[in-house]
Amino acid sequence: MKKIQKHIKTWMKVALMTLLLTSCADLLDEQPRSNFEPGFFETEAGVLGGLTSMYAHLRYIYGQAYYYNTCQTGTDEVTYAQSADQNFLVMDLSGQGVIDASNSRADVVWSTAFSNINTASGVIKFGVEAGVSAELIAEARFFRAFDYFLLVQTFGGVPLDLGSGELEFNTNPVRTSVRNTVSEVYTKAIFPDLIAAVNDLPEVGRLTGTATKTLARLYLSKAYLTYAWWLENPNNIPTYPDVQRVDPDGHDAQWYFQQAYNVALEGINNPGPFGLQETFYDVNFAPNDRNNELLLYADHTQNSEFYNGGSLTYGSGGAPDNFAGWMMTWNYTVIRSSSSSSQWANDIESVRRAAEQAIGRPWTRMCPTIGAITNTFADKANDSRYDGTFTTVYRANTDKSPSIGGPIYNANMMEVQAGDAILTFLDEDPGQPITYPTPTSLGGNIGAGILPGRSDFVIAPSGVSRIVYPGLWKLGPYRTDSGDGLGQPNAGSTRPFNIAKFSELYFVAAEAAAKGATGPQSARDLINVIRARAGKWSWDNNENQERIEDNSSAMVAATPATVDVNYILLERSREYFGEGYRWYDLIRTQKWNELAGTYMIGGRNYGDHTPQTVIRTIEPHHYLRPIPQGQMDSMEGDNESYQNPGY
Known part of the structure; x- marks a missing residue:
């Protein structure tokens, strides 16, 4: 085709x-x-x-x-x-x-x-x-x-x-x-x-x-769902132009929640050529782009600048380039290892900028909150979505042309090879204290920590800051024309930017059910389809190795008996983190201030691992953007x- x-x-x-x-x-x-x-x-x-x-x-x-x-x-x-x-x-x-x-x-x-x-x-x-x-x-x-x-x-x-x-x-x-x-x-x-x-x-x-029909059903169900929330207006958020929240066709919010459920279920039951990928990793794995879970995307190509709509060698920092993935990529190229095993030389750039999904071009404009890492993705053992969302391990790419020869030493002055972990963001705060040495150069030039017996520098979830944080793997670049070198990491991504996924039909139906819509599948039934898939592993990004493991039963068992809107929003964040959904989810459900009014993050300087609680001032008028x-x-x-x- x-x-x-x-x-x-x-x-x-x-x-x-x-x-x-x-x-x-x-x-x-x-x-x-x-x-x-x-x-x-x-x-x-x-x-x-x-x-x-x-x-x-x-x-x-x-x-x-x-x-x-x-x-x-x-x-x-x-x-x-x-x-x-x-x-x-x-x-x-x-x-x-x-x-x-x-x-x-x-x-x-x-x-x-x-x-x-x-x-x-x-x-x-x-x-x-x-x-x-x-x-x-x-x-x-x-x-x-x-x-x-x-x-x-x-x-x-x-x-x-x-x-x-x-x-x-x-x-x-x-x-x-x-x-x-x-x-x-x-x-x-x-x-x-x-x-x-x-x-x-x-x-x-x-x-x-x-x-396709499936795409149209998704958007019709989303529109019904969003309009139902607008009619209900549970937190009295103002609308503009100011008008009574009365449907001209005489239907109430509950009627529209039911329509959202019905249309979404119709899309699930009549998928056409679409469906869920076997694992969450498969959905966002770059070589598997344009798979059958994707209903709509803004397309790009590495084969031609003419058809790509942008340069293949440099990024313009503007549309139509796909450069969103740069924003949550921190400047990992600052990491340093040592050429000496006897004293810290701080002279080897062991993780270099490359056109690879795990890294790409750094801009350090946006970062995940600590709560997203610790609370949203609390289960990192059974649930594959944390591993399939973030880059948590930065590995040496010194073998890429131009290669860096000679032995390389890292944390604890231990020798590392190409492909070995240089910096790891730990899944949990460890039981033993992390040593964060001073000056920051002793922590790989970024103020990272050291644990006994480990050659990689480490940072605990509580130590994530505005300057050093897990990157967003799912939006990382992918090229097949890099040969044995670092490729073209400064260009806009030549991957499609995904807009609509078949999986969202389950979320729309579940949210409508949580708001009172009735039908053959409950909110819990629908969410468990997604959670069961999230328990299936095919690859472990953190360990950089195959992982054939099925934790579906544990994921389903852990789902609460009553699935409410807040739980669905948590699941939406786990499924679509960093894909551009979140503000619209929070304003639709009028949960923005409740769920995002405060957050925690470390400071702006290397070596700053003290979490700060930040308060946001979210006013009712912020639920609309200015003309x-x-x-x-x-x-x-x-x-x-x-x-x-x-x-």
């Missing part, structure tokens, strides 16, 4: 002027664009061109590190790291700055989504008139709903009229805008488009990676009422 990747570059330069004037703003100068005319969509070739641009637009959101930061920093999973700039500091809500319309990097969504929505509206309107197949039109309907769903979660109510009428294709830029309510966005745009997509999309995509300043500046008249309150 041909891959959609082949067609992306041709059309990724083509986008639309919309009501919102984003084509004139500095925010999108990096994305070339021109106009679609209505006649363009009246042929199948034109529709295919428009659709290809819709897949290409995913690259400008997913893998874009500054938007990725808004989805993670400030949650119970992630805080800012030592080298964070203001983009990251303000998102933490811990006194490092204030989120406003100018610095909130949710502008990435606003400036990208509306252009794509307008393209989709053109395909839908003129493609239908030209007799283009319902399956192709359904792809456009999916993407219009996809973008509106992302927008309404992020900003609240957004405009359905881009200048030519609600959900109409627009070719004339205008300088006014009216925001629809949240309920209108769901009931007029998101639900109708996704229902049509479910009906008309094929079970098997027309190309590898294109939209970007570029949008506000583009509109005529007094637009104060357009902005979300609190900003």
